[in-house]
Amino acid sequence: MTTLHPAVDTGPAKLLRRAPARIGAQNLSLLAALAAVLSVFGVLNDNYLGLDNLKVIAEAATITGLLAVVQTVVIICGGLDISVGSQAGVASVVSAMAFTASGSTALAGIAAAIGVGLLIGLLNGAVIVYGRVNPTIATLAGLAAYKGLAQLLSDGRAQGYVLGDDVFVFLGRGKIAGLPVMVWILILVAVAVHLLLKYTDLGRNLYAIGGNDTAARLAGININKYLIAVYALIGAVAAVAGILLTARTGSGQPVSGSEGLELKAITAAALGGCALKGGKGGVGGTLLAVALLGALENGLTVQGINTFWQNVAQGALLVLAVALQQRRSGERPVGLPG
Known part of the structure; x- marks a missing residue:
């Protein structure tokens, strides 16, 4: 008797069947939403899907993307940073002022901004660690304090003019292989953070801290050092975002351009699949959410819709993302019977 063996599932068909599981339901939902947004606005405006406008979307989303990537890291380990936008504002002002004071040396401005960003992060x-202040409260205070610091340093006005310098022009308007330099910087930071989270003990420890900090502590993980390092990382990357803001606008911006970035970063991380209680999330989902927010914002602007509606949309998306997380986790809704 001949024994029949089931056909071996190989080749492209196997890859296609496994793709949804590898990509993840969250990311597939984001891809579908992004495709829908691009399609709708592409129909409404012939120039929306043009290469020039897509580059505009990418450039505009870069600063948000940088902050969202590091926001992902801090949320994974159970924290939050509401002050990232204000940190970027301080770095923007410092980079322009140091550039001017040093006799038009771009590297001096860049180094000063990153140094200040690191100090703020530390x-x-x-x-949070030694004052034992809740991360939300601590960084909410930082949101106000660093915004005030940026305004004090700049007297509330844009500072300097940096577009006479080749380095700033290259950062803000240069291109490599057809892509804006700003986008390449986001790609490099995102890849580095992804590799850190996915393939190193440091990344695994961050997930462990966010998932169960008591178990992580009993396993010998020094949670305090990890938290301080994570917030220092946020400060440094927020400084890079501030430098790019300076390069893009041509001057140091204490508030304009940085206000509201914290909401966008948190919304992108939540939409991308980060559990706000920690222990879950990834860079890929966050970047897809950044692209979705950028495409939506640009589409509303192109259609001439009042920019205030963008804030309404961002707030609604953040609530939607958290509500979906609650349902997926099976947690009882607050205030309702089980």
Whole structure:
């Protein structure tokens, strides 16, 4: 008797069947939403899907993307940073002022901004760890304090003019292989953070801290050091975002361009699949959410819709993302019987 063996599932068909599981339901939903947004606005405006406008979307989303990527890291380990937009504003002002004071040396401005960003990040981490202040409260205070600091340093006005310098022009308007330099910087940061989270012990420890900090502590993980390092990382990357803001606008911006970035970063991380209680999330989903927010914002602008509706949309998306997380986790809704 001949024994029949089931056909071996190989080749492209196997890859196609496994693709949804590998990509994840969250990311597939984001891809579908992004495709829908692009399709709708592409129909409404012939130039929306043009290469020039897509580059505009990418450039505009870069600064948000940088902050969203590091927001992903801090949310994974159970924290939050509401002050990232204000940190970028301080770095923007410092980069322009240091550039001017040093006799038009771009590297001086860049180094000063990153140094200040690191100090701010370390301060946030120290307040949270050693002051035992809730991360949300600590960084909410930082949101106000750093915004005030940026305004004090700049007297509330844009500072300097940096577009006479080749380095700033290259950062803000240069291109490599057809893509804006700003986008390449986001790609490099995102890839580095992805590799850190997925393939290193440091990344695994961050997930462990966010998933169960008591178990992580009993396993010998020094949670305090990790938290301070994470907030220092946020400060440094927020400084890079501030430098790019300066390069893009041509001057140091204390508030304009950085206000509201914290909401966009948190919304992108939540939409991308980060559990706000920690222990879950990834860079890929966050970047898809950044692209979705950028495409939506640009589409509303192109259609001449009042920009205030963009804030309404962002707030609604954040609530939707958290509500979906609650349902998927099976947690009882607050205030309702089980």
